[in-house]
Amino acid sequence: ATGKEKWPRGDEETWKAGLRSVDADVNDITKSIVHHIQTSLARQAYNIDNLGAYQATALAAREDLIINWNQTQMTYTRKQPKRAYYLSLEFLMGRTLDNALLNLGLKEKFETGLDKLGFTLEDVLDSERDAALGNGGLGRLAACYVDSGATCEIPLWGYGLRYHYGMFQQLIAPDGSQLEAPDPWLDNSNPWEIPRLDVTADVRFGGHAEKLDKGRGIWSGGQEVLAVAYDCPIPGSDTKSTNNIRFWSARPRRGFDLQSFNAGDYDRAVETSNSAANITNVLYPNDNHYAGKSLRLQQQYFWCAASLSDIMRRFKNTGQPISEFPNHVVIQLNDTHPTLAIPELMRILVDEEEVPWDDAWQIVTRTFAFTNHTVLPEALEKWPVSLFQQLLPRHLQIIYDLNWTFLQSVERKFPGDVDKMARMSLIEEGHGQQIRMANLAVLGSFKVNGVAELHSELVRTTILKDFVDFFGVDKFRNVTNGITPRRWLDQCNPALSNLITETLGSRAWLKDLYLLKGLLEHESDPTFQKKWAAAKANNKERLAKYIKNTLGVTVDSKAMFDIQVKRIHEYKRQSLNILGVIHRYLTIKAMSPEERTKVTPRVVLFAGKAAPGYWMAKLIIRLIVNVGKVINADPDAKGILTVLFLPDYSVSLAELLIPASDISEHISTAGTEASGTSNMKFCLNGGLLLGTVDGANIEIAEEVGEENVFFFGHLTPAVEELRYQHRYHPMPVEKKSPALAAVLEDIMSGRYGDASIWEPFVNTIRQGDYYLISDDFDSYLQAQKMVDEAYTKDPQQWIKKSIQTTAKMGKFSSDRAIMTYAEEIWNIETLKIN
Numbered sequence: 001a002t003g004k005e006k007w008p009r010g011d012e013e014t015w016k017a018g019l020r021s022v023d024a025d026v027n028d029i030t031k032s033i034v035h036h037i038q039t040s041l042a043r044q045a046y047n048i049d050n051l052g053a054y055q056a057t058a059l060a061a062r063e064d065l066i067i068n069w070n071q072t073q074m075t076y077t078r079k080q081p082k083r084a085y086y087l088s089l090e091f092l093m094g095r096t097l098d099n100a101l102l103n104l105g106l107k108e109k110f111e112t113g114l115d116k117l118g119f120t121l122e123d124v125l126d127s128e129r130d131a132a133l134g135n136g137g138l139g140r141l142a143a144c145y146v147d148s149g150a151t152c153e154i155p156l157w158g159y160g161l162r163y164h165y166g167m168f169q170q171l172i173a174p175d176g177s178q179l180e181a182p183d184p185w186l187d188n189s190n191p192w193e194i195p196r197l198d199v200t201a202d203v204r205f206g207g208h209a210e211k212l213d214k215g216r217g218i219w220s221g222g223q224e225v226l227a228v229a230y231d232c233p234i235p236g237s238d239t240k241s242t243n244n245i246r247f248w249s250a251r252p253r254r255g256f257d258l259q260s261f262n263a264g265d266y267d268r269a270v271e272t273s274n275s276a277a278n279i280t281n282v283l284y285p286n287d288n289h290y291a292g293k294s295l296r297l298q299q300q301y302f303w304c305a306a307s308l309s310d311i312m313r314r315f316k317n318t319g320q321p322i323s324e325f326p327n328h329v330v331i332q333l334n335d336t337h338p339t340l341a342i343p344e345l346m347r348i349l350v351d352e353e354e355v356p357w358d359d360a361w362q363i364v365t366r367t368f369a370f371t372n373h374t375v376l377p378e379a380l381e382k383w384p385v386s387l388f389q390q391l392l393p394r395h396l397q398i399i400y401d402l403n404w405t406f407l408q409s410v411e412r413k414f415p416g417d418v419d420k421m422a423r424m425s426l427i428e429e430g431h432g433q434q435i436r437m438a439n440l441a442v443l444g445s446f447k448v449n450g451v452a453e454l455h456s457e458l459v460r461t462t463i464l465k466d467f468v469d470f471f472g473v474d475k476f477r478n479v480t481n482g483i484t485p486r487r488w489l490d491q492c493n494p495a496l497s498n499l500i501t502e503t504l505g506s507r508a509w510l511k512d513l514y515l516l517k518g519l520l521e522h523e524s525d526p527t528f529q530k531k532w533a534a535a536k537a538n539n540k541e542r543l544a545k546y547i548k549n550t551l552g553v554t555v556d557s558k559a560m561f562d563i564q565v566k567r568i569h570e571y572k573r574q575s576l577n578i579l580g581v582i583h584r585y586l587t588i589k590a591m592s593p594e595e596r597t598k599v600t601p602r603v604v605l606f607a608g609k610a611a612p613g614y615w616m617a618k619l620i621i622r623l624i625v626n627v628g629k630v631i632n633a634d635p636d637a638k639g640i641l642t643v644l645f646l647p648d649y650s651v652s653l654a655e656l657l658i659p660a661s662d663i664s665e666h667i668s669t670a671g672t673e674a675s676g677t678s679n680m681k682f683c684l685n686g687g688l689l690l691g692t693v694d695g696a697n698i699e700i701a702e703e704v705g706e707e708n709v710f711f712f713g714h715l716t717p718a719v720e721e722l723r724y725q726h727r728y729h730p731m732p733v734e735k736k737s738p739a740l741a742a743v744l745e746d747i748m749s750g751r752y753g754d755a756s757i758w759e760p761f762v763n764t765i766r767q768g769d770y771y772l773i774s775d776d777f778d779s780y781l782q783a784q785k786m787v788d789e790a791y792t793k794d795p796q797q798w799i800k801k802s803i804q805t806t807a808k809m810g811k812f813s814s815d816r817a818i819m820t821y822a823e824e825i826w827n828i829e830t831l832k833i834n
């Protein structure tokens with residue numbers, strides 16, 4: 001490209017006159033909104049409500065996004081930079097409008113414009129429904145990373161699935177149990193997606209695979225499903241750079257399976273078309289747990305095959321020879337969910353492009369990098385070979401062939417070590433063979449990373465130790481997770497964001513988060529401290545208002561807000577928190593009215609979803625709700641202890657909760673939480689952290705200073721030994737922690753509902769105690785006591801801690817994380833868009 005090509009069609013001047021102006025003023029904006037109300041929604045001033053105003057506003061903002069999107073993609077096509085692709089089965093986007101307006105720098109103008117049209121921006125923003133195409137941390141991380149990719153001007157695209165049903169809606173039944181309702185989020189249409197009905201891929205399932213010579217094969221027959229692309233523009237902050245997430249939707253290849261149609265089997269023909277569309281129907285609601293469902297494997301392959309065919313087509317358009325593929329393309333695998341992309345690229349290269357097997361493997365292993373997000377054994381994916389045989393027969397052959405060569409090289413390096421070979425094999429033997437996706441992901445990738453220092457070290461020394469011995473340690477890295485400060489401070493906490501900008505003199509900190517350390521100069525300034533405290537108070541009042549509106553409960557916004565929000569999981573130990581709450585309650589009950597006046601008032605808030613099939617997690621929710629009911633109704637606790645479970649946790653609810661915390665809890669059993677990312681969000685918003693020495697808590701403490709966090713509990717190296725003790729030398733809870741024994745006894749007294757309901761939960765602690773509740777309980781109470789004292793005795797010191805915490809969170813921007821991926825893993829350069 002010379003940049004001086006002839007105008008491609010028609011009259012250049014006429015085209016240019018038709019282009020929409022990019023520097024919109026308020027007048028252009030109101031015109032655009034009214035235009036969409038009139039001609040896109042077919043409504044008028046007489047019959048437009050907040051939802052309609054939201055839709056028209058979104059369509060107006062979308063125009064600006066698309067203009068930048070076009071500009072960005074044209075630049076990529078012209079300059080042919082190396083591109084990175086982030087393959088993630090989950091993108092937990094939340095709402096888009098506010099973020100888009102902020103990144104475009106148009107928020108104020110839209111606010112003014114909407115005001116003129118008789119709407120408040122706040123109401124309009126609130127009419128948007130969350131896009132909840134993810135479970136928790138892993139999915140939200142993907143969303144933060146694409147935000148940072150665009151902001152840092154990295155050619156980075158996401159590939160995902162366009163689920164018709166996102167994360168289920170959580171309801172709480174009168175008895176405290178979780179109920180699940182579907183989330184048909186596309187029902188009101190989605191203004192942010194651009195259907196690309198012409199961008200498609202054929203994806204085959206089943207049929208038969210035949211082996212030819214030189215490792216080549218032919219895969220034919222079975223059923224073909226059509227993947228259709230839906231693009232979602234991802235704007236960078238204060239830049240034209242606008243990237244893309246391409247979400248695939250499944251459609252039947254033909255309305256009918258002609259063969260069954262001809263055979264007169266109409267019902268079966270229609271059934272085929274139903275099952276094809278089913279593939280992208282629903283997000284699997286398990287976090288950190290492998291369920292082994294056939295449809296889930298179909299989702300994974302459908303998505304990998306469509307994405308790779310798209311990536312290959314785009315690569316071929318550059319005109320480069322296939323050997324250049326890894327110099328133009330790098331693919332990041334978000335956990336093992338997209339591991340099938342490895343044998344799929346092998347299949348494309350060997351079977352379709354006729355690249356010799358060894359050359360193909362060279363290309364593959366220079367293309368992929370893999371991020372591991374957990375060391376929990378129950379989360380590791382292992383697919384039955386029988387299922388592969390049925391759905392992906394050619395991929396099974398490829399995996400067997402890869403394994404054959406691989407095990408030979410293991411044997412050469414560690415002669416006679418059959419145990420090592422058995423552990424490293426891509427195939428687990430036993431009752432029915434299984435394919436170990438993590439082993440395949442490691443084998444097919446040039447870099448493997450964990451998501452926090454401790455986690456990466458555990459990956460190297462435990463689950464992937466054999467692979468480190470084999471490949472060398474250099475292949476195994478750490479990239480500590482990060483969060484986008486645009487959404488997780490500027491957008492969710494305008495009170496604090498404005499104060500920071502006013503104090504630092506510019507908004508540059510939003511793109512260089514280390515600049516927050518400039519706040520330290522002001523940490524002792526009483527005026528600044530007062531403003532800081534006022535911002536927190538404002539956010540607590542905002543949350544209190546929400547709680548009043550949704551639950552009808554009045555909470556005292558002057559009390560300490562203690563928040564734990566995350567997926568409900570035994571390893572995350574919401575149980576430890578609620579047991580601590582009961583201990584607090586019993587302590588209050590035992591006090592005289594005079595003593596009670598000296599208690600630091602607390603509001604303890606929980607939120608989070610349990611996987612629908614995770615019975616124990618659901619029981620824990622039920623316990624929290626019922627404990628809350630008893631405490632909140634007890635006059636003895638009135639004004640000093642309130643306990644609430646907020647239903648239906650979501651990105652939007654997080655945006656309300658996180659800025660309002662005084663203290664937040666991140667209390668997983670040491671060594672179990674790979675990183676955690678909400679810990680970063682709370683601290684960035686000036687909430688202090690109460691946690692175990694686990695995941696990113698450790699690095700947060702390193703940055704903000706250990707004097708500013710409340711650590712407790714056993715350390716990772718002790719965990720194995722403690723579990724061994726529980727198993728072979730159990731000690732009664734009464735002996736280990738009398739305080740905990742009293743709490744368990746209180747639960748079994750029937751105060752919170754019949755003992756038989758809670759018995760299975762209490763038994764997990766009395767017997768086995770896999771997550772070490774009894775070992776950490778006393779230490780947890782100790783830490784809570786320190787929190788109370790620090791908050792009450794020296795409020796000014798608390799504010800100072802809060803300022804210091806925010807000021808020292810620079811490291812945890814996802815901009816830092818994505819630049820680390822770009823420089824140390826992807827070998828990719830940034831590209832300015834003009």
Ligand code: T68
Binds near residue numbers: 137139379
């Ligand atoms: C989380 N993992 C980690 N998994 O638990 C958390 N799993 O420590 C970390 O901060 C975060 O990833 C980002 O790295 C998950 O969220 C899942 O959601 C999940 C989904 C499907 C299958 C397995």
